[in-house]
Amino acid sequence: MPTHGGGPGTTLATIERLIETLRAEAGDVPLAAIGVGVPAIVHATAGVVGEEAHNVPELAGFPLARSLSERFGLPAFVDNDVNALALAEWRFDAGRGARSLVVLAPGTGFGSGIIVDGHLLRGAHGFGAELGHVPVKFDGPPCWCGGRGCLALYASGRGIADAARAHATGASGRALREAAGGDPARIDAPLVFRLAAEGEPVAAAVVEDACRALGAMLGIVINGLNPEVVVLTGGVAGAFGTLEKRVLGAAAEYAFKRALPDTKIIFAPGDKRSSMRGAAALALYELEQR
Numbered sequence: 251m252p253t254h255g256g257g258p259g260t261t262l263a264t265i266e267r268l269i270e271t272l273r274a275e276a277g278d279v280p281l282a283a284i285g286v287g288v289p290a291i292v293h294a295t296a297g298v299v300g301e302e303a304h305n306v307p308e309l310a311g312f313p314l315a316r317s318l319s320e321r322f323g324l325p326a327f328v329d330n331d332v333n334a335l336a337l338a339e340w341r342f343d344a345g346r347g348a349r350s351l352v353v354l355a356p357g358t359g360f361g362s363g364i365i366v367d368g369h370l371l372r373g374a375h376g377f378g379a380e381l382g383h384v385p386v387k388f389d390g391p392p393c394w395c396g397g398r399g400c401l402a403l404y405a406s407g408r409g410i411a412d413a414a415r416a417h418a419t420g421a422s423g424r425a426l427r428e429a430a431g432g433d434p435a436r437i438d439a440p441l442v443f444r445l446a447a448e449g450e451p452v453a454a455a456v457v458e459d460a461c462r463a464l465g466a467m468l469g470i471v472i473n474g475l476n477p478e479v480v481v482l483t484g485g486v487a488g489a490f491g492t493l494e495k496r497v498l499g500a501a502a503e504y505a506f507k508r509a510l511p512d513t514k515i516i517f518a519p520g521d522k523r524s525s526m527r528g529a530a531a532l533a534l535y536e537l538e539q540r
């Protein structure tokens with residue numbers, strides 16, 4: 251169900267309707283728990299959505315887990331959507347059996363999830379595992395998160411589109427402008443990837459920066475955490491999949507020489523169903539932690 255299918259401010263109603271529908275479809279199958287992944291900072295222990303909930307502002311500060319638990323009489327667990335996705339990759343998919351796994355998920359923004367030694371890393375206050383907002387260029391431009399030089403500026407859909415738009419004003423940006431029908435606001439990441447593949451130099455430079463930024467992040471991940479598996483997925487991951495060699499070539503500039511080949515790096519095109527399985531993986535993970 252589309253989150254805001256009922257209009258702005260209807261997220262909670264949508265979630266409740268979805269759970270009711272699933273419960274009806276489950277029939278006699280007993281339900282163990284409810285899991286919810288939210289595109290926001292989430293205080294998972296308390297089950298409360300943080301104030302940084304730009305996609306679902308009506309949930310900011312809301313005790314979602316308690317509300318759902320009381321309404322449906324089941325244990326309910328809430329976490330960041332990419333943390334949930336990492337649990338799904340770990341339990342059901344590419345990371346099965348691994349003790350440590352990092353998910354890098356470039357979409358509109360840049361999400362990530364970290365599992366180390368069999369535990370989901372959340373940090374002390376829910377801000378952990380936000381690798382999209384780790385700087386890959388210390389003197390880089392300001393980021394929408396308040397920091398600067400973040401990975402998301404270079405390798406997320408929004409960052410790639412913004413970078414291309416910034417170049418679309420001058421004479422060198424003519425091809426980009428024309429491809430966007432003369433309106434720089436219509437430049438998006440798929441257009442930039444397409445033009446880059448066709449050899450348009452401005453788009454190619456933006457995509458090259460994206461590959462290098464991802465390579466630097468792989469260096470941070472491998473040298474900082476040394477995980478068994480890294481899964482690159484999310485809305486923009488399909489485009490990076492065709493650039494795998496370049497991303498790994500960049501990673502080789504930053505990661506320990508002996509550690510990189512021992513790291514299983516999987517490029518998996520984004521699939522909404524993986525995120526949804528994340529809700530189930532979160533519930534199962536939390537039940538097992540008890």
Ligand SMILES: [Zn+2]
Binds near residue numbers: 393394397
């Ligand atoms: Zn940032």
